[in-house]
Structure formats: C-alpha cells, structure tokens
Amino acid sequence: DAGPVGATVVDEVRRATATHGGSLTVLAPGEALPDAASVRSHDLVLVVASRAHTRGSGAARQVPPPALAEQPPHPNDPLVAAATDGALVATGGVADFSPDMFVRVRAAGTTVVVAGAAAGLLYGLHDVMRLGETAFGDCDIDVTDLPVAPVRMLDHWDNIDVHPVMGQVERGYAGGSIFYADGRVREDLSRVAAYARLLGSIGVNAVAINNVNVHRTEARLLTDGLDDVARVADVFRPHGVRTYLSVSFASPVVLGGLSTSDPADPDVQAWWAAAADRVYATIPDFGGFVVKADSEGQPGPFAYGRDHADGANLLARALRPHGGTVFWRAFVYNHEQDWRDRRTDRARAAYDHFAPLDGRFDDNVVLQVKYGPIDFQTREPISPVLAAMPRTRLAVELQVTQEYTGHQKHVCYLGPLWSQVLTFPLADDATRPVSWIVSGLPGPASDDDTGFLPAGGVTAVSNVGDDEFWTGHPLAQANLYAYGRLAWNPEADPVALLDEWIGLTFPGADPRVRETLHTLMDDSWLTYEAYTAPLGVGFMVDPGRQHYGPNVDGYEYSKWGTYHFADRDGIGVDRTVATGTGYAGQYPSPWRETYEDLATCPDELLLFFHHVPYGHVLHSGKSVVQHIYDSRADAVDVVTSWVDAWQTLHGLVDDRLHARVAERLTEQVRSATEWRDQLRSYFFRKSGVPDASGRPIY
Ligand code: BDP
Numbered sequence: 001d002a003g004p005v006g007a008t009v010v011d012e013v014r015r016a017t018a019t020h021g022g023s024l025t026v027l028a029p030g031e032a033l034p035d036a037a038s039v040r041s042h043d044l045v046l047v048v049a050s051r052a053h054t055r056g057s058g059a060a061r062q063v064p065p066p067a068l069a070e071q072p073p074h075p076n077d078p079l080v081a082a083a084t085d086g087a088l089v090a091t092g093g094v095a096d097f098s099p100d101m102f103v104r105v106r107a108a109g110t111t112v113v114v115a116g117a118a119a120g121l122l123y124g125l126h127d128v129m130r131l132g133e134t135a136f137g138d139c140d141i142d143v144t145d146l147p148v149a150p151v152r153m154l155d156h157w158d159n160i161d162v163h164p165v166m167g168q169v170e171r172g173y174a175g176g177s178i179f180y181a182d183g184r185v186r187e188d189l190s191r192v193a194a195y196a197r198l199l200g201s202i203g204v205n206a207v208a209i210n211n212v213n214v215h216r217t218e219a220r221l222l223t224d225g226l227d228d229v230a231r232v233a234d235v236f237r238p239h240g241v242r243t244y245l246s247v248s249f250a251s252p253v254v255l256g257g258l259s260t261s262d263p264a265d266p267d268v269q270a271w272w273a274a275a276a277d278r279v280y281a282t283i284p285d286f287g288g289f290v291v292k293a294d295s296e297g298q299p300g301p302f303a304y305g306r307d308h309a310d311g312a313n314l315l316a317r318a319l320r321p322h323g324g325t326v327f328w329r330a331f332v333y334n335h336e337q338d339w340r341d342r343r344t345d346r347a348r349a350a351y352d353h354f355a356p357l358d359g360r361f362d363d364n365v366v367l368q369v370k371y372g373p374i375d376f377q378t379r380e381p382i383s384p385v386l387a388a389m390p391r392t393r394l395a396v397e398l399q400v401t402q403e404y405t406g407h408q409k410h411v412c413y414l415g416p417l418w419s420q421v422l423t424f425p426l427a428d429d430a431t432r433p434v435s436w437i438v439s440g441l442p443g444p445a446s447d448d449d450t451g452f453l454p455a456g457g458v459t460a461v462s463n464v465g466d467d468e469f470w471t472g473h474p475l476a477q478a479n480l481y482a483y484g485r486l487a488w489n490p491e492a493d494p495v496a497l498l499d500e501w502i503g504l505t506f507p508g509a510d511p512r513v514r515e516t517l518h519t520l521m522d523d524s525w526l527t528y529e530a531y532t533a534p535l536g537v538g539f540m541v542d543p544g545r546q547h548y549g550p551n552v553d554g555y556e557y558s559k560w561g562t563y564h565f566a567d568r569d570g571i572g573v574d575r576t577v578a579t580g581t582g583y584a585g586q587y588p589s590p591w592r593e594t595y596e597d598l599a600t601c602p603d604e605l606l607l608f609f610h611h612v613p614y615g616h617v618l619h620s621g622k623s624v625v626q627h628i629y630d631s632r633a634d635a636v637d638v639v640t641s642w643v644d645a646w647q648t649l650h651g652l653v654d655d656r657l658h659a660r661v662a663e664r665l666t667e668q669v670r671s672a673t674e675w676r677d678q679l680r681s682y683f684f685r686k687s688g689v690p691d692a693s694g695r696p697i698y
Helices: 003-019 118-136 190-202 216-222 226-239 266-282 308-322 346-357 415-423 434-439 474-488 494-505 511-521 524-531 591-596 603-609 624-647 655-687
Strands: 024-027 044-049 079-084 102-107 110-115 143-145 152-155 158-163 167-169 206-208 242-246 288-291 325-329 365-370 393-399 457-461
Touching: 003 024, 003 044, 003 118, 003 226, 102 118, 110 118, 118 143, 118 190, 152 474, 158 216, 190 226, 190 474, 216 226, 216 242, 226 242, 226 266, 266 308, 288 308, 308 325, 308 346, 308 365, 346 365, 393 415, 393 434, 415 434, 415 474, 415 494, 415 524, 434 457, 457 474, 474 494, 474 511, 474 655, 494 511, 511 624, 524 624, 524 655, 591 603, 603 624, 624 655
Parallel strands: 024 044, 044 079, 079 110, 152 206, 152 457, 206 242, 242 288, 288 325, 325 365, 365 393, 393 457
Antiparallel strands: 102 110, 102 143, 158 167
16 A cells, blocks of 8 residues: 555556557555566566565565566556665665656566555556567666656646736736636636546646635645645645645734734734645645745735745644645746836846845745746746755746747747756856755765755646647647656756657657657747747837737836836846946856856847947857847748648648648748837837848837
8 A cells, every 4th residue: 555646557557558468467465476477568567576575685686576577578568567665775886766756667578666665666567658669678787767857846827807908817828727716726626636647647746726826725635625725636646746735824813814924913823824734634645835925016025114034934733733835936026116217127136036035034935046047038037046045945936838938939948948947067166966956965065964055846837728729829838848857857858858759648659740840949048038028138029918928128217126128229137246236246266257247148149248339259259239120030931931841741740730820920920020120120220330240120
C-alpha cells in the first residue's frame, strides 16, 4: 500500500501493458516471483519490495528476479518495477533515493525501474512510456534521474466568476477555467483528472487553483469552499500533485469580520491559525498558500506599517503545524508613480523591497520571484533578487500563458527562453546558475556544505483552459510540456524537448510533420522578439487590447511606470549606476560591470540598460535604428513563410487541429505585419533616419 500515487502506478502500468496485450502482476513483499516461462513480452511485474528486502543490498541490480534474468533479450521484454515502502538506503553504487528519484536499469533483457517511493516510481514509469521501445533496447547504462527543484508548480490565474474584460481566466487564452463553472467548482472534474495525469507525466507536483488577484468570491474558497477544494485535491493527489490556494492578505477582515489584518494582532494570528486548521482537517496534504500582497492593488502588510517578512511569517506560522508552505510573491512595485519623475524605476522595486529582508523569512516561506525585474517581457535580464537573498528560500516564476508573447495566437515556443533563465550563471562569480539557487545547491566554489542552503523551486503561470485543444493554439501545448520537463531538468536541451513533444503528440506521423514543426517552432521565440519590442526595451504592447499588438507609447506616459524614453535623438532606459537609475548596481559582479558598460552590455539587453543615440553601433555591426528596421521586416518574412509550410501538412495531421493552427497563423502574419509597420514608421518619424535597405516606410 503506497497510497494514492501507488494506486496510480498500478493503473498506469495496467494501461500500458494492456495496450500491447500484456498483463500486470503485482507482488506483495516477500511473495514468490513468477517463473520465467510464464512471463511474456509486454507483461509487467510490479515487485513491491519491503525495506528489508532492498536495504544495503546493491539495490537496482539486485532487483531483476533471477528467473527473469535468464530470459533471452527481446526488444519488448517485460518491465519489472520495484517500489519500496519508504526511503531506500542502498549500497553498491546506487545513492540514497529522494522521493521523486528513480533508477532505470536494463539488465539481462529486462528493464527495471527502481524507486524509493511511489512518486519516484510513477515518474520512472512515465519515463519508460516517453521512451517507448527505446526503454527496452540494448543499453548497459543505468540511468538515475531526479528533479533538481523540489517544488515544480503551476499557478492558475482562474476566477470563479467571469470578469467582463479579462474573462474567467486572467491572462488566459484558452477559454474558460477547467476548475470552475456556474459560480462554483465544477461537478464534473474529469477534465481536471486528465490534466492531473498530464502534469504527473511531466513532473509538475504542485498547483495553485485560483488567481493571485483574489476577489471576494474566490477568497471564500479558503472557508466556505473547502469541500470543493478538497474534491479538486482528491483528483490531483493520485498523480503526486499537491493543491495550493491563492489567499487574500485581507482575509481576516473580508472573511472573518475582524477590523484589521495586522500581522502583529493576536486575533489576526488566531484567525489564520484556525483557518489553516480547518483546511488541513479537510485536506491533510494541502500544499499551502500563494500570496500577492501590496502589489497592483492587492492588500498587504504595508497598511499596518509592517513589512513583507512580517506578512509572510504570519501565514507561515499558521501553516507550520501542518507542514504547509507560503509562496510569497516578490512582484511588488508602485503602480501609481509619477511618470515625469525620472528617478523612479520599476525594475529596481523587487530588490529594494526584498533584499534587505534576507534572513527574516521563516523556513516555510518561499519567495516567488519573477524571472525578470519588470514583468514577463519577451526579453529581460534575470532578476537580481535571485542573487541577493542567500538565506531565503527562493522560487523563480515563469509565465507559460502567453500574456506578452502573443496570446496563444502566435507560435512562440518558450523553451529556449526558460532554458536561458534557468541556466543563467547569476551568482558566485558567474558560476551558480538560477536553477541551482532555487534548488538550494551550493555553487562549485562553495566550501560550505553545512550552511543554510534553502530550496524553493520553479513556478509558472499555466496556459490551460477548457478549450478543445487545452491551450487555444494547439502548438502552445509544447510550452506546457517544456515547462514541466525543464523544471525537472533545467539542463535539458529545449529543442530536444520540443522534439519529444512532437513525437508524443503526433505518434507515427509522416516525418514531414516533425520537420515542419521544427521549422515553425525552434526559433519562434526569437522571431517573435524580432518583430515586437527591440533590444530588451520591453513594454510596447497595447494596454487597450490586454497586452496584445503594438502601441509604442501605450505605457509611456502612464502611472504603471515602464518607459522606453524614445525621443528624436535616441532610445532606451539608462539604468546604469554612473548616470541612470542605478539598477545595474543591484547585480553581483561580473554582471553589474557587464551591464554598466556599453562596450560589454549584450545587444539583446542594450536598451534595458542604456539610453543610446539611434546611430549607436551594436556588436552586430548594425546601428540601433537599422536593427529596428531590419529585424522587424525580416521576421515578418519568416512568419509569412510558415503559412505555406503549415499548408503542406494538410491531411498529415488531424483536420481540426490543422484548421485551428492555420487560422492562428493567418492572425500571426497580420499582427506581425502591424508590429513591423508601426515600429518602422514610429522610429523613422522619431529619428528621421532613412532605412538603408530602401524598404518602404509609411
Ligand atoms: C501581470 C499581469 C497581471 C497579473 C500580474 C501578476 O498583467 O494580470 O496580475 O502580472 O503577476 O503581468 O500579479
């Protein structure tokens, strides 16, 4: 009995063996192994070993039963999976097993998956399914796999009610919510069950099921809605996924009728403790809370003269007796600033608020930091907060939903962006990548293996809705897939992950399908960047169309505070220490020097850090304005070529899917053309510099 995940393991292997006409035998600890003659190819034997059975005995290698080991090798040989009932302490070359870890061994014609817990076994079985025949081929290498980050979370920005402008899912581009309909949690959660299985298969193990902007209806999930939340948790649990809620910091007032939400007030503390008690009485393995506080109008501790550590610890102490965690977001800035005041800089805000609080957060608080200092733009430098808080558990937050990257109308495969973020060597003299920071792994230069190295995890905003294809644009499914796989293994090659997704999504398809999808998707993030905002400048999206399409000055003179500062002479934001906002100084060396100096600042981030004349020559050899002209025009040519490429797949993929992608590509070409024409004209009119290529400018 390995719990609900153990039962899922049995279901999964039963499903897998049945497809091939095989059968499943489950052996209890100590039960005799079947003899070789009775086990056929495609059969699967699940050996539930007792702890005593495996401890210290050479683990994986020892598991194939001698009877099976005598069988001649066959490409479809039986798979033997072994689970133990707890931590496995193994010798003989197999390290201690963490709960998510598994080892896959190919020995004497048998494929063996060994894990120390049901979750690891589940991940091992999904790995075998992903590999297909390859898992049964000749190979004498033992594969040990485990995730780097302990928490791999998806946040849903879903509301119960439907907002007149935003719809039901804030920044959602795939229809309504899979969780809620008709003002409550859905009666039929079968879609959620399919989603849970999907998440288990890509290694995601945590889901927050409501919007970080917590409106009154959703706030009540924490109290009146608990039975419904429990139903959702029941559906996620068997796939190793824990359920979290976004909560309002003002809950004691809004839900509890108290006159304050002050963290120092004993009644407030008691209210949260009682709330947490009720949650855990209903959902014993509840994950915890996600909190957006003092940000974009959400309530928070500032109202009471307290800081974010006071606020986060209040909730953490309520969750602590139950083992829950607070994911406290670092997305805090003043969204009501005076655009005329050139000293204000939104990029500085998260660091200014949080870096001084390092060491003050309880150890069941994870600070959730957006990957860039502004807001999920197509290109941003990595947030310096991630390097500034060594005594705080940190999680990096990505955005799978394509808010700023084309609303799932545009093909924009984000795997390469996230890969860059996670592998970026931010700390310890450019040796410690972001994925290590959020996993609590010390840098290679660290000689402190006993110090406080707290782990947080990887989180992201989900892109899923009740749309027929789950993600609006069918190809946006690849982003969900890549997110899970990269959160598991940040070193993975994003194009190889895309290839995996293509193989699993279009099994047995004509080779042209794979080829064409690579043509469209491999570099689609860079193509999107090339026709939208240039050289790291950020925000040029239209506020009126919910961050879709161009509007160069859309935010330029607004209180939200994101500026490109384009004038007749130049463009970009001076964030240097010497003459600008000082943001570059928030980085550790060598990055602060790299970004501070025009000579070393990389082209793709130039306008994020510097205000330069239009004639400034990039490392690429082009002037800034010529780059603006050329890259936009070239990228539109690329997108236009995708329409014909996709057309050649007609009849080779499902017709409805083909039609949906074709329709979206038409819109992508229209929108990319609009970006090109507006940006080229805008900067021609601002600068007066003609396009050296002679292409028309309107
Ligand atoms: C911004 C979105 C907004 C979110 C906010 C957040 O426009 O809808 O509420 O991020 O992350 O990008 O809280």
